[in-house]
Amino acid sequence: MDKGTLYRVADIAHVHLESREIEQISKDMDFLLEYFDKLSQVDTESVLPTVCPINDKNVLRDDEVWDSLPIDEVLKNAPDKHGRFFRVPRIIEE
Amino acid sequence: MLELDKLTIHKAHELLSKKEITSEELTKALLKRIEEMDGKIKAYVTLNSEEALERSSEIDKKGDFTEDLSGIPVAVKDNICTKDLRTTCASKMLENFVPPYDATVIKKLKEKNALILGKTNLDEFDMGSSTESSYFFTSKNPWNLERVPGGSSSAAAVAADLAIYSLDSDTGGAVRQSAAYCGVVGLKPTYGRVSRFGLAGNAGSMDTIGPITKDVKDCAIVLNAISGMDLFDPSSSDTIVPDYLESLKTNLQNVKIGIPKEFLGDAVNKDIKNAILNAAKTFEDMGFICEETSLPNVEYALWVHYVIASAEASSEMCQYDGVRFGHRAQHYENLKDLYKKSRGEGFGLEVKKRTILGTYLLDLEGNDKYLVKAYKLRTLIKQDFEKAFEKYDFLITPTTPTVAFKIGEAKDSLNVNDMCTVPVNLAGLPAISIPCGFAEGLPIGLQIIGKAFDEAGILQVAYAFERNTDYHKKLIAWKEA
Numbered sequence: 327m328d329k330g331t332l333y334r335v336a337d338i339a340h341v342h343l344e345s346r347e348i349e350q351i352s353k354d355m356d357f358l359l360e361y362f363d364k365l366s367q368v369d370t371e372s373v374l375p376t377v378c379p380i381n382d383k384n385v386l387r388d389d390e391v392w393d394s395l396p397i398d399e400v401l402k403n404a405p406d407k408h409g410r411f412f413r414v415p416r417i418i419e420e
Numbered sequence: 421m422l423e424l425d426k427l428t429i430h431k432a433h434e435l436l437s438k439k440e441i442t443s444e445e446l447t448k449a450l451l452k453r454i455e456e457m458d459g460k461i462k463a464y465v466t467l468n469s470e471e472a473l474e475r476s477s478e479i480d481k482k483g484d485f486t487e488d489l490s491g492i493p494v495a496v497k498d499n500i501c502t503k504d505l506r507t508t509c510a511s512k513m514l515e516n517f518v519p520p521y522d523a524t525v526i527k528k529l530k531e532k533n534a535l536i537l538g539k540t541n542l543d544e545f546d547m548g549s550s551t552e553s554s555y556f557f558t559s560k561n562p563w564n565l566e567r568v569p570g571g572s573s574s575a576a577a578v579a580a581d582l583a584i585y586s587l588d589s590d591t592g593g594a595v596r597q598s599a600a601y602c603g604v605v606g607l608k609p610t611y612g613r614v615s616r617f618g619l620a621g622n623a624g625s626m627d628t629i630g631p632i633t634k635d636v637k638d639c640a641i642v643l644n645a646i647s648g649m650d651l652f653d654p655s656s657s658d659t660i661v662p663d664y665l666e667s668l669k670t671n672l673q674n675v676k677i678g679i680p681k682e683f684l685g686d687a688v689n690k691d692i693k694n695a696i697l698n699a700a701k702t703f704e705d706m707g708f709i710c711e712e713t714s715l716p717n718v719e720y721a722l723w724v725h726y727v728i729a730s731a732e733a734s735s736e737m738c739q740y741d742g743v744r745f746g747h748r749a750q751h752y753e754n755l756k757d758l759y760k761k762s763r764g765e766g767f768g769l770e771v772k773k774r775t776i777l778g779t780y781l782l783d784l785e786g787n788d789k790y791l792v793k794a795y796k797l798r799t800l801i802k803q804d805f806e807k808a809f810e811k812y813d814f815l816i817t818p819t820t821p822t823v824a825f826k827i828g829e830a831k832d833s834l835n836v837n838d839m840c841t842v843p844v845n846l847a848g849l850p851a852i853s854i855p856c857g858f859a860e861g862l863p864i865g866l867q868i869i870g871k872a873f874d875e876a877g878i879l880q881v882a883y884a885f886e887r888n889t890d891y892h893k894k895l896i897a898w899k900e901a
Contacts, residue, residue, distance in 0.1 A: 331780075332776070335780045335783065336776050336779075337760075339734060339737075339775050339779040341760060341764060341767070341776060342763065342764030347772065351769070351772065351773050355773075355780075358726070359790075361723060362723055362727060362790050364723065365727075365790065366790075366793060368793075368797060370799075373799050374796070375795030375796045376795055376796075376799040376802055377795055378625050379625060379626075379802065379846065379847055379848025380657070380848040380872055395520050399520035400520065400744075403516075403517055403518060403520070403744070403745035404745060405742060405743070405746070405748035412744055414755055414758065415754055416754075417754075417755055
């Protein structure tokens with residue numbers, strides 16, 4: 327995978343990479359994708375994909391209100407919070 | 421003298437019921453053993469000593485040991501959420517994460533009065549086969565401390581008598597592979613048999629939770645406790661759950677076993693191949709029919725699994741954003757930068773690689789070319805199994821093509837050691853690994869694969885094998901690294 331593509335995909339995935347990681351991952355990707363290319367040689371023209379192996383049916387349940395976790399518990403692991411809220415950097419510019 | 425740490429669940433249950441031992445004594449014996457031995461094995465990421473002791477004395481006071489698991493300590497892989505007990509997925513990202521809720525399997529065990537002894541190590545977010553990508557440390561194989569314990573240290577904990585049994589997860593083989601490497605029993609249930617609610621997801625269409633135990637009977641006991649439909653996990657199945665322990669009493673007749681030749685080829689070590697053929701001979705001596713069969717498309721399974729696992733993992737990893745829980749970077753410029761830096765700092769290399777590869781596979785370019793192709797090949801692999809099961813009741817294979825490899829020896833992400841286990845996850849089938857021999861002084865695992873939801877069947881066959889052999893009784897000769 328060329329570095330331009332790697333940068334683009336890492337940006338979509340929202341993962342910051344250090345330059346030494348870019349070298350390593352780019353090398354590994356080449357190996358993996360080359361490997362994966364062997365898959366394309368197999369004829370699967372008339373085959374349907376299997377995403378879920380078992381129990382491939384839609385599951386429905388009644389729309390009932392259940393108890394949810396207390397807010398304190400939910401916020402317990404938050405790296406930054408304010409009152410009853412998770413705090414994040416400003417999203418909308420002034 | 422009775423060594424309490426060496427007990428099986430069923431033996432401990434018998435002694436607890438007769439009041440010959442107490443749960444507190446059992447828990448203390450295990451904690452002592454951990455104190456003595458875990459410095460060598462490094463199986464536990466977090467211990468829950470105080471609470472386990474407290475709970476054990478409460479259970480002793482009540483004195484109700486009707487449940488099979490009552491008062492018996494369990495080790496839990498550290499990607500299964502335990503309320504108020506740190507759950508790290510062996511990642512810096514979750515180094516300080518303390519879940520506010522229990523996974524369904526933990527809830528079920530607690531309802532049976534089980535005691536959580538501690539949390540065991542894994543590869544970071546379960547991406548690997550050796551625990552070497554754990555943020556904390558690499559765990560060791562108790563049979564040889566220079567060797568890996570498998571993709572989780574739960575089996576090492578059970579084999580080294582640091583736990584009576586453990587709960588583990590299996591996406592590409594961790595339960596079975598680590599059980600095989602450490603000479604214990606590990607069962608991966610059918611996809612949907614056991615709820616995954618509260619399991620930190622790795623690959624949603626393949627993740628399962630299963631027990632690792634010292635013998636087959638224990639495995640049936642734990643499976644009884646954790647199986648069944650769960651409203652919190654839409655992939656869980658409402659298929660009837662039989663009494664697995666009771667089903668062990670069934671006398672097996674007219675059993676037909678297929679031996680897929682693809683798992684006995686050149687990639688498989690000669691001693692392991694012989695052990696599997698010997699196992700087939702044991703089955704034949706019991707009156708079972710064993711025949712060679714073929715699963716022609718499993719040769720693609722490693723690639724197909726890696727493609728699907730990466731794609732599914734990348735969407736799982738999105739939840740780690742440094743906002744609601746987990747690691748947050750200290751320095752960032754805006755929200756997007758917060759996500760990027762938090763993941764950049766919180767994830768190790770293998771997790772980053774799979775997240776990025778998975779994103780590429782879900783993106784237009786990679787999707788058609790690789791991901792859809794992989795899901796189509798998965799259909800072919802699944803059909804191979806279906807065809808084999810028209811003729812055979814069970815399939816047997818080695819669990820791994822070699823015994824536990826040396827620490828530092830795994831060369832790349834596509835580990836050939838997973839070749840016998842990943843096809844089973846792709847097809848969603850149940851499989852058990854049981855000890856069936858030794859090579860280089862290390863245990864060999866026999867994998868028995870069954871039809872969907874026939875856990876009872878594979879347990880029966882495994883139990884029949886266990887009663888006719890004594891591989892599971894062989895003790896570890898401690899060897900210093």
